[in-house]
Amino acid sequence: MKITFLGTGTSQGVPVIGCECEVCLSKNSKDKRLRSSVLIEKNDKNIIIDTGPDLRQQSLKNNITKIDLVLYTHAHRDHVSGIDELRSFNFIQKSRIKAFGNKELVNQLNKDYSYIFQSQNYPGLPQVDLEIIENKFSFNDIDIIPVKAYHHKLKILGYRINDFTYITDAKTIKNEELKKIHGSKVLVLNCLQIEKHISHLNLDEALNLVEKLDVEKVYFTHISHNLGLYEKINSILPKKVSLAYDNLKIEL
Template sequence: MVITLLGTGTSQGVPVIGCDCEVCRSVDFRDKRLRTSVHIQTDDLSLVIDTGPDFRQQMLRERINTLDAVLFTHEHKDHTAGLDDIRAYNFRQNRDMPVYGQQRVLDSLQRDFAYAFAEFKYPGIPQIQLHTIDEHPFSIQNTTIIPIDVLHYKLPVLGFRIGDFSYITDANYISETEMEKLKGSRVIVFDALQQEPHLSHFTLNEAVEILTRLQPEEAYLTHISHRMGLHSTINKMLPPFIRMGYDGMKIRMNKKIPV
């Protein structure tokens, strides 16, 4: 399995429009963050979790020419707004795109992209095949996916475990029952917005505390705000097995591939 961090930024991305802080002015490419998304490639499956506003740019940058399915964590626009651009894969692969999410999320997609679900469809619109995720594990082709229930303030959000890889974004609470699903993961990508307390996201210290408890071989932080600090500075503060994620980072289960 190869995991590519397509975007590691918060809902505004980094740099933030109109901001003149040192992070937004940084020339370090690792401080340039598109909206959060991840691509997972197994032997026989190409999968994306979330299609934010930067989806097209991310897929072009990584030259991902085949896409088998899309998973959604929740319905916020910074995670769904790029769904229209699956059209390119419809045309290239000559089939509908399987899209997976909780029923509430699928309902939101049908409202936001109503033209794609209209009775009389305009030519060239996205072709989407909806699949509801409940609390049970499910499979896409030969890959089993375990949904993990977390809270984003009061909004239910899904994380996912695929084999020994787990992915949690947009969360500030995980129950003990759901935490059990993360145990034994060799690689975890985990939400850490900033250093100060936040209403709906884990802070850096909270993320480090949870990851230290879970003890994966490797952990990477995502959904990072410009308020977190410079990538190079924060990385030096972290335990050896935890690193800041950055856009374009590729992770094998035991080995990070240089960009």
């Protein structure tokens, strides 16, 4: 299984438009973050988690020419608003694309993107089959386990695929859901900034959560410019934890 981090930034991305902080002005490419998403390549299938506003750029940069499945975490714009870019994949693949998310996500996308999910089929629209999932399911012999979490009060999903678990925009995760993460070789977890935040884990909270989990390696994602410079923060993290960065590739 091959994982590519397509984006590792919070909703505004890094640099933030007009910001002159040291992170936004940094020359280090690891301080430049598109909106969060990952590509998972397994058994000749391409699975993408979320379709944020940078999906077009991310697909071009990483030469993605096929998407077999979209797993949605939640319906905030920084995770869904690139949904129209799926049209390009419909055109190449000459097929519809399957997408899954929880009930909250499916209801919200049906409202916010009604032109896609309405019954009359206007030519050129994204061809997406969106379905609710809440429990473990299989896609082409790939077992996928949804992990339920809360983003302040909003119910969101993370996903575990074999030994890889991806959770973003979480603030709290119940103990019974944490059990689904145990034993992962790689966990990707959101870590917004140093200061506390109402709907995201901050650095202390993310590190405390990692302490409780039986996982080999952790990458933090959904990072704000307020977390600090990549080099500075990455160097003070425990050995098994690293900051993710855009275009980082891992195999497991």
